[in-house]
Amino acid sequence: MTDIPHRKFSFDTVFDDNGGVAYAPPRVKKTFTPEEVEAAKAQAYAEGERSAVARAEQEAAQALAEVAHAVQQAFETLTHVAHEHREGSAMLALACARKIADAALSHFPEAPVTAALEALAREVESQPRIFVRVSPELEERTQQALENVAAQIGFQGQIVARADGAMAPAAFTFDWGDGRAAFDPDGAAQRVAEALEAAIAAEGLHAEPLFT
Template sequence: MTDIPHKRFTFDTVFDGRGGMTEPPPRPKRSFTPEEVEAAKTEAYALGERSALARAEQHAANALGGIAGAVREAFTTLAAVAHEHRSGSALLALAAARKIADAALERFPEAPANAALVALAREVEAQPRVTVRVSADLVERTQQTLDETAQAIGFPGQIVARADGDMPPAAFTFDWGDGRAAFDPDEATRRVAEALEAAIAAEGLHAEPLLPASES
């Protein structure tokens, strides 16, 4: 009896649920032509380039986001510094103005009362008498200056300067019966300082832009 070799069953035939045969799955290819190898290499390189480009673009986007955040933070800090600088400059200007005003009032202490008489000329022109109270050491000087000013502005009434021991230098009060006016350099300085501080606080960090808008 001749032995017939048996062919090993490879399980290539697959049956479906109704007993019919289905197509066998494709076998993986084990050999490639040089053209196929080159095509696969080209595709792999392209995939690698796209992947590297995507990573580079992501890194660039992350870097730009970091730069934008740093710029925003820098401008916030710069705005705070600029606001502090503006505040310091304003307060320095106020202090300088106070020094100049103090020097002027020390040299011409009668000047505020004289300026007030000119400003109040319309108010007092019909009054027969205006009483001016100043510090004791300024009575004579103030009287002489106001008499000259009254003559120059055509005030027909009488101006009487009187001493007030509680009145600081350059301060005064005007009293003409129907009205009253007063000036205290210290109080005026305090009000100016309060107004300036309120303006600085209201401005906050919302002043003019640090950099001008670029022209299109």
């Protein structure tokens, strides 16, 4: 007797009580038409294309984020550079102004004291005498300049210019009994420099934005 190999019975098909088929598993299709093959290929291609587009969009978004970060860093660097440039420009302007002022005072050292008398005209108009201290080399020049200004503003009192070896050129003290005024070119320049440095420090990096 020939042995016939037994095939395991798979309980795929389900029968009802009357012997009819209650459930039959779908047959696995082993052959496809050319149209079905093309449709499957088209579907696979479309799914692959969507996946590639999604990856490209993700990579583009990441690249844009990196660009935005780089631009932000560049703006911060430019802000620092602009602040340093403003500070350098301000200090250069101050140095130039100091040079110009020094040159002007060397040519017209009596200008500050005559300007002071003009500015104080109403303050000193009733004073009988004004004492002015200046550097020794400017005593006579200052006396003459103040007398000229006094005549122009109608000051009737006496002006006395006195030499003071401690006074720098163009510096002076003004004393009229009820008040006093003084000017020191070096001190004034120092105060201007300190005020400018304080303004720059207060501004910090909060100046007008470079880009809007």
